Amino acid sequence: MRKVSRSLPAPEGLGIEVIGVPEGSAVELDLRLEAVVEGVLVTGTAKAALKGECVRCLEPIEQKLDADFQELYYYPEGTNRFATAEEDEDEEASRLEGDLFDLEPVLRDAVVLALPLQPVCQDDCLGLCSECGARLSDDPDHHHDAVDPRWAALQGLSAPSLEAGSNDSGTREGAAENQEK
Numbered sequence: 143m144r145k146v147s148r149s150l151p152a153p154e155g156l157g158i159e160v161i162g163v164p165e166g167s168a169v170e171l172d173l174r175l176e177a178v179v180e181g182v183l184v185t186g187t188a189k190a191a192l193k194g195e196c197v198r199c200l201e202p203i204e205q206k207l208d209a210d211f212q213e214l215y216y217y218p219e220g221t222n223r224f225a226t227a228e229e230d231e232d233e234e235a236s237r238l239e240g241d242l243f244d245l246e247p248v249l250r251d252a253v254v255l256a257l258p259l260q261p262v263c264q265d266d267c268l269g270l271c272s273e274c275g276a277r278l279s280d281d282p283d284h285h286h287d288a289v290d291p292r293w294a295a296l297q298g299l300s301a302p303s304l305e306a307g308s309n310d311s312g313t314r315e316g317a318a319e320n321q322e323k
Contacts, residue, residue: 273288
């Protein structure tokens with residue numbers, strides 16, 4: 143068994159549309175390499191800084207990411223005397239090339255799967271106003287007095303009874319109670 147620590151630049155496209163590891167930024171790798179019968183078992187942790195934007199309010203986000211991964215790299219076909227027919231047919235199996243192995247696909251899978259699907263700047267982020275685009279977390283009392291045009295005709299029916307203060311409102315409440323029963 144051998145332990146290795148490395149700091150490498152992040153490859154291109156290590157993320158999703160709204161958050162990811164910037165290309166060229168440092169990715170810290172802590173690896174444990176173990177020789178097993180089939181090949182080399184690589185177990186590790188990747189630590190990287192994430193940059194993106196909140197999906198609710200579009201504010202910039204900076205977070206840290208820790209992603210664990212494990213992959214078995216098989217010996218080349220000629221030296222693997224224990225390989226079964228199924229393993230020989232598996233083209234997606236990770237293979238050693240001499241003493242080297244390609245960690246990028248494993249790292250990419252681990253990091254992308256560890257990313258938040260809906261990154262937010264705060265757990266209680268309110269997002270943006272659908273009318274004007276104002277950030278609601280900056281002004282929680284923000285609102286617009288817009289009337290849905292589909293309900294405009296009904297608004298005119300209830301306004302005179304409230305302004306006049308007629309006794310008719312008591313009978314309407316009683317009728318509503320009877321209707322619920």
